[in-house]
Each structure stands twice: as C-alpha cells, then as structure tokens.
Amino acid sequence: MSKYILEAVDLQYSYPDGTNALRNVNLPIHQGEKLAILGSNGAGKSTLFMQMNGIYRPDSGCIKYQGEEISYKNKALIELRKKVGIVFQDPDSQLFSASVWQDISFGPLNLGLSEEKVTERVKQALIDTETTDLQDKPTHLLSYGQKKRVSIAGVLAMEPDVIIFDEPTAGMDPRHSQEFMQLLNSLSDKGKTIILSTHDVDLAYSWSDRLAIMYRGEIIAQGLPGELFSRSELVQHADLTMPWLIETYNELLKKGWILPSTPLPKSKEDLFKIIPIKSGQQTA
C-alpha cells in the first residue's frame, strides 16, 4: 500500500488544438485529506481532474491510484471510476435526464447494485444535498444552484472513496454553499478523500487541510494553507488574493493588537477569539 490514495506524476497534457493545459504536474493526494486546488480561470484545474479518473489520458506522466499506475483498459477504468467520482463544473453537461430521480440513480445502477439498494442511496443523496423537494421537478426547471446540487447528489449516490468537486460552490447562494461545506466536512469525517477546485481563497483557506496553487497549467506551490498564504508574492503571482482572515490577522499584528506568536485564525470565530479586549473595557 502506498501512503497516497491518488497521485499525479509528471503529468503533461495538451488539448488537440495545442493548448498546453498541464505542464509537469506532480500532486500527491493523501488518504482522507481535504485538498483544495486554487487557481484562476484557465489555470488547468478542470483538465487535471479529468485525468484523475481516466477521462483524459496524459501525453506523458501518469496517474497512480493507491500506488499503482492506472490502466486505460475498459474494465480497469470502470473499477477506477467506482472509487474516484467527479462532480463536473457545469451541471448542464452532467445531468443527462430531465428527471432528477433518474439522473441520480444512473451512477449507482452502473455499480451493479440492486434496485432496493439504489433507491436507498438515491433517497440518502437527496437528503444530503437537500434536494428531496426537487425530486418531482424536471431538471430544466431548476435554477443553476439547484442543478448543481442534483449533480452532486448523482455522484454522492455512488459513494466513491475519493470525491472530486470542480468549483462546487460557484452559483450557489451563501446558505447553500455553507451547508454544502458542512456536507463536505461530514463526508470527510466518514473517511472520504475530498478534492475541490475553487478560486474562492477564503473558502479554500478555511476548509482545506492542504492546498495546491495552480497557475497556467503548473502547480506552483502546495502545502499547508497557512504557510502558502503567508507568501504574498506567490498569491499575487497566481492572480489570487489573500483570504480576509489572514489580511485582518496581518493588520492586527502590524498595529500591535496581537503578538507574533498568536496562531493564524482558521475561521471567523478563531479570529474573534484572538482579538484582545481593550484594557479598561468590561467583558460582556
């Protein structure tokens, strides 16, 4: 057994039109981690994900699943796709049926499960993504965010070990995107490995265990979120911005409200906790 569940090794990939979309990408993914891939539009996040369950084949380099290079034979690919699920960026290219129920049942049926088992999984996925009351609506009458949640349900119902989300919160309203992040945490608690791409730096910083920054087809940095975001030149180079938590932290540090030994806040609550009470002020 390798210590990495999934690994990209020296991946090179060009689209048929010559766009060099992935350049020498090396990315190990640890079992059970929450990995965020940050990158501006066109950085190559979606292209990288397509490699991870064998939809695209690299020009050179390889993808390893549990330490073994993946095979592109039909049978092997089907096995791989049972373990590595992808929620695509555009729900309109994932939802193939006008019926929410039919669409969600598609994946689990392909796993060869019994009808009862599939029904159970569809129901659970509907609950997990809060789409139960959308089940009788046709997909074309759903809003973008609702379609997105249905397409997420379609992959959750397959219960893969590794779930890849391509810009999952784009187009979701704040409440649903917050609830979605909670869903990700609960999946992670169940031992799933979760990878998501985003250009939302705040979300990536707060949620992830580990972060990789992509820029023009390359992974220019990977590591702990706090460490990567302390390198402001890197963040700027990748056309990203600083998370507001870190900016506030730095400002507080600069103006002497907190000591340099104070740990970086991971959430709003953390930040509020480290802001000291002004001397002379009564605590509430």
Next chain:
Amino acid sequence: MIAIDSYAYNNQLKSVHPSEKSLFAIMTMVICITSPTILTPLVILALMAGGIIVKAGIPARVFIKLLLIPLAFLLISVVTIVVTVSTDPSGLWLYQNLYGYTIGIHYPDLVQAVHLFLKSLGAVSCLYFLALTTPITELITILHKIKVPYIITELMVLIYRFIFVFMDTAITIRRAQSSRLGYVSMKSTYRSISQLFSALIGKMFLKSRDLYDSMSARGYTGEIRVLTKKYPINPKNYVIITVLEIFLILINLLWR
C-alpha cells in the same frame, strides 16, 4: 409546447400512476378513432375536457388554446372533403352556380366531414390529456417497459433533456445579441441569426462531448440504466377506466 411540458410536472394528477393515465388516454383514443357515430367523439371531448380542467386543474384557457392549434388544419381538410365543384348540380344538397360551374355540398359528405372533424378533435384531446398530465420522462419509462428498443428510449431521454439545454443557450445568445443591437435591421438580423446558429452548433458539439465524459465518469458503458420513482398503483382508477371505456364502447355499439 413548453407550457404543456410545465403543466405535465405540475398538475393535480401528477401523482397518479403514469400507466393508468396512458392506458386511459390510449384506449379512449382508439375508441374515438373507431367510432361509427359522432356521439362518441363528443362524449370523449367532454370527458377529456373534464379530466384536464376539473381533475388535473389545468386552466380551461390553456386547453382551449391547445385545441385551437389543430383547428385551422382540421377546417381546411373538412372544407376539401365537403365542397364539390362540378358542372352538374344534381344530387347536391346546397349549391351555388358560378361562371358555369356549380359549387356545392353533398349531404353525406357533410356528415362524413363533421364526423371526421370530431373524431380528430376527440383523439387530439386524448393526447393532450396525456401530455398535460404525464411528464415525458414517465412516458419514456413506459415505452421502455413495453419493450421499445432501448436505443430509441435512450435517445428520447437525451433529446428531451437537451432540447431545453440548447433552448437555454439559444435564448442566452439571442439576448446577448439583442442587447448589443443585433436585431435592429434586416441585415443585422440575418447576420445575428447566422452567428447564433453557428455558435449553437459549436456549443452542441462541446456539450455532447462533455456529457459523454461526465457519463463515463459515472460508469456509463453504452447503456443508460435508470430507476424511476415508484408510483402507487390505484385499483380504483382501473375500475373507473374500465367503466368509462365500457360506456364509450357501448355508445359505439348502440349508435352505429
């Protein structure tokens, strides 16, 4: 079209088993088409109007508008059947001489035409009943169950879904064009339309490839298998359908 589709998902009969609705609509339609008397289509028209307006709760206005669609077409065919042009007025029930010709109506032709007209309208109303109360996805499932080749049902699933995706795309492109004055003159309209279509074809190509990718990612291997929601079977509905159909058949038999 789109209105019919929306009502199919949102009417008071949506929880009724799709097989029951299909059985009712198809059997009634067959009885209507084979009816020897004009009474049957009239009863069926009333029955379907009741089903659509009262039972399914679809506004009467919508149903009437839908019936008007085939009306023009039907009237033209009725006129061609009824009106005879000849030089001999004998045997004509109503006629008018014009420039040496006689334009007139044979009475049996008139009866036949009215009968045909009502039969068609009755049959159409049966189809509307089905279309307004039953989502296409459910109808496709029924086709699948009665062993229509899966290549046909799968294509229907995909086509039905993508009609809406492409319509959305087309509407978006059109809006973007009009907001940049793409349709102000005849010339710009032609240019905009041609650009819309070429953009649409490009998008269709990309979308179909993406769809294939995403379906493969969920284990697609050449056959789309899906589970449909189970509807409760209601024996009472079968009794109602049987009684109604027997009633209609009796009309057919007694008034031949």
